[in-house]
Amino acid sequence: MPKVLNRRKQFWIGGIALLALGAAGCSQSGQDDAAKVAAASAKPAPTVTVTVTATATATETATPAPAPTVTKTKTVKVPGPTVTKTVTRAASSGSGGSGGSSGGAAKTSTCSIRSNAGNCYSAGQFCRNSDHGALTTTASGARIKCNYSGNAWRWSYA
Template identity: 55%
Template structure:
């Protein structure tokens, strides 16, 4: 055990290399010779070998497009005019297009078969609850593809569509 009140003894310096000089030189010369030999072998040409060429066959692409258009149905338009004495006249027009009977029974799309959403995304799809709202939709009310009413509200540090 060492005494804490005395200064520690510095470690002994490393002794000089004990190998003779001529052995160290031989190691360097041998390593250099191996490096140069490897470089020369690696840099030799292809030894008369020719590169392999591959021929690419033209790709065959098949595109099938199926378009199902529903039969047009009657259009119902309801117009409401509201007058406020101090402000301008406000006109609200609600248009609903009903599908013809018998169509849309096997529909697999996400859109509602009885109508459309009043606010849609930039891609043209109906919003669903939980999705983020655009800045222009803050406080707005619309319906989902299934017809449920949703509102753009601020909750949990984000504007999202929530059920009413």
């Protein structure tokens, strides 16, 4: 009776057989590829010729150096320019049952110094550096002065 091979030996014999079949298949495939390459290399390849011609031209243009710029500085002394703006509002006339009209007075407000936004200053607001020590009026006409108090320059009633 023939001797039965154990599983480990059967596994190795099967693996070697598969390896041999794969090697034979690859060699045949390599021969087919070699035949295709040989057939392709037998055809003449077209020849490409490239001719490049370059011409360079350099032009130099002389430009004069820029002349120095002359500037004038104008020094403005504190308190600066005085701007006066007059605002006039017409009083509204009401129609009453008495038939008479109320005589309204026009209210005029002048501020000699205005904020950057164009508004009149009021007491307690901070002063600009250019306004230190200056006098102006509020929108209601009260006089205020830019004084140093409490570690800051503020407008206060004069």
